[in-house]
Amino acid sequence: MDGMAPLPISPETGPQVVLEILYRLKVRDAMSSPVITSSPGDSMREVQYRMRDNSITGVPIVENGRLIGLVSMGLVIEALDSGRIGQKAGELMTRTVISLEDDMPLAFATTYFNRYKFGRFPVLDRDGRLVGIVCASDIIRALLVAMNKEVERLEERLAASAASDRPPDGLARLSFQVTRFDFENAGKASAEFKKALKGLGIDAAIVRRAAVASYELELNEVIHSDGGSISCLAGAGRIEVVAEDRGPGIPDVAAAMTEGFSTANEWIRSLGFGAGMGLPNAKRVSDEFAIDSGKGRGTLVRVVINY
Amino acid sequence: MLISELESSLGIGMEVAQGDYSDRELSTGYASDLLSDVMANAKADGVLVTVQAHKNAVAVASLVGLAAIVVCNSRPLPDDMISSARAEGVAVFRTPATAFEVSGRLWAGLRRP
Numbered sequence: 001m002d003g004m005a006p007l008p009i010s011p012e013t014g015p016q017v018v019l020e021i022l023y024r025l026k027v028r029d030a031m032s033s034p035v036i037t038s039s040p041g042d043s044m045r046e047v048q049y050r051m052r053d054n055s056i057t058g059v060p061i062v063e064n065g066r067l068i069g070l071v072s073m074g075l076v077i078e079a080l081d082s083g084r085i086g087q088k089a090g091e092l093m094t095r096t097v098i099s100l101e102d103d104m105p106l107a108f109a110t111t112y113f114n115r116y117k118f119g120r121f122p123v124l125d126r127d128g129r130l131v132g133i134v135c136a137s138d139i140i141r142a143l144l145v146a147m148n149k150e151v152e153r154l155e156e157r158l159a160a161s162a163a164s165d166r167p168p169d170g171l172a173r174l175s176f177q178v179t180r181f182d183f184e185n186a187g188k189a190s191a192e193f194k195k196a197l198k199g200l201g202i203d204a205a206i207v208r209r210a211a212v213a214s215y216e217l218e219l220n221e222v223i224h225s226d227g228g229s230i231s232c233l234a235g236a237g238r239i240e241v242v243a244e245d246r247g248p249g250i251p252d253v254a255a256a257m258t259e260g261f262s263t264a265n266e267w268i269r270s271l272g273f274g275a276g277m278g279l280p281n282a283k284r285v286s287d288e289f290a291i292d293s294g295k296g297r298g299t300l301v302r303v304v305i306n307y
Numbered sequence: 308m309l310i311s312e313l314e315s316s317l318g319i320g321m322e323v324a325q326g327d328y329s330d331r332e333l334s335t336g337y338a339s340d341l342l343s344d345v346m347a348n349a350k351a352d353g354v355l356v357t358v359q360a361h362k363n364a365v366a367v368a369s370l371v372g373l374a375a376i377v378v379c380n381s382r383p384l385p386d387d388m389i390s391s392a393r394a395e396g397v398a399v400f401r402t403p404a405t406a407f408e409v410s411g412r413l414w415a416g417l418r419r420p
Contacts, residue, residue, distance in 0.1 A: 187366030277343035
């Protein structure tokens with residue numbers, strides 16, 4: 001719980017960012033081009049030399065700009081083995097070539113790699129012309145470049161928002177993402193809030209009230225929500241804790257505010273949660289308490305503690 | 308009673324599971340397995356008597372300023388509970404005694420002059 005700077009990519013939504021990149025990038029953004037090819041009349045020996053000279057492991061066979069087959073390293077080895085290395089590539093090439101289209105999302109290409117177990121896929125344009133070739137390392141490279149750009153962009157945005165958003169002196173502003181059922185990190189946000197409030201020199205009893213409210217709201221998000229965030233803004237005699245989640249919402253807010261009412265399941269109760277005291281506790285320690293929720297939408301809870 | 312005296316003065320088998328804390332006078336105790344209940348009612352510098360042996364209990368103890376946790380019924384203590392208690396400076400003890408017995412002895416001990 002030491003003061004680590006927040007990651008520009010939330011660990012929670014990180015994979016989502018990667019997926020978005022995979023859908024945004026096209027196969028043409030990752031492929032190697034131009035392609036080193038051979039013609040069907042070339043001998044397997046010539047294809048072998050072409051591989052060696054260019055450090056590649058597969059050569060598409062092209063006739064009149066059209067892809068008609070592919071010779072992989074494996075086929076060259078077989079040809080060497082069986083004494084057919086002098087034979088024409090057009091005779092020994094594989095004709096069942098799976099190709100990709102250049103404007104397919106990169107996400108499609110990754111599923112092709114998983115599905116067909118080939119090391120590389122030729123890339124055709126809309127008119128069926130061979131325009132590139134893509135192997136797994138091309139995709140990884142493209143993804144890394146795109147992710148670096150994304151991180152830079154996020155960092156810039158973060159720096160910009162920190163500059164414009166920085167609270168005046170004597171104020172603390174902190175915000176955390178909360179993930180459903182993440183009991184590992186449950187309470188971390190509240191611990192950071194407590195530390196920051198202490199740092200402002202706020203009375204221990206007040207800090208404790210804020211910690212109780214924030215912990216209950218944080219745990220509610222862990223236990224009941226589809227994930228959300230919790231933030232704390234403090235200064236000028238006022239601590240405001242806001243918990244906002246993405247749903248599924250509380251169908252009966254009045255019931256949820258009743259001590260002892262809980263919808264938590266058995267294993268959550270076995271951890272000592274789900275006693276139906278969360279919201280009532282948060283309200284009891286607060287000077288102001290507001291909750292907005294309903295079935296099928298997010299829940300927003302805002303509490304204020306004056307000091 | 309100091310935290311360091313807890314082990315000897317209760318007269319029951321107590322094992323120090325996390326002894327990295329700054330010693331201080333214990334004010335009171337609170338026995339509960341409901342963490343929200345602990346949040347709401349436990350007092351600062353008190354001892355939490357519980358069977359909740361996991362790191363969330365440490366988080367709650369730390370947030371309300373509890374000095375020590377006594378885990379009853381010899382419940383196994385996960386490593387991450389001990390390490391987070393160490394990070395937060397919360398003492399953790401483990402005993403085969405029940406929460407009832409620990410609470411009784413603690414109550415008497417804290418009242419002894």
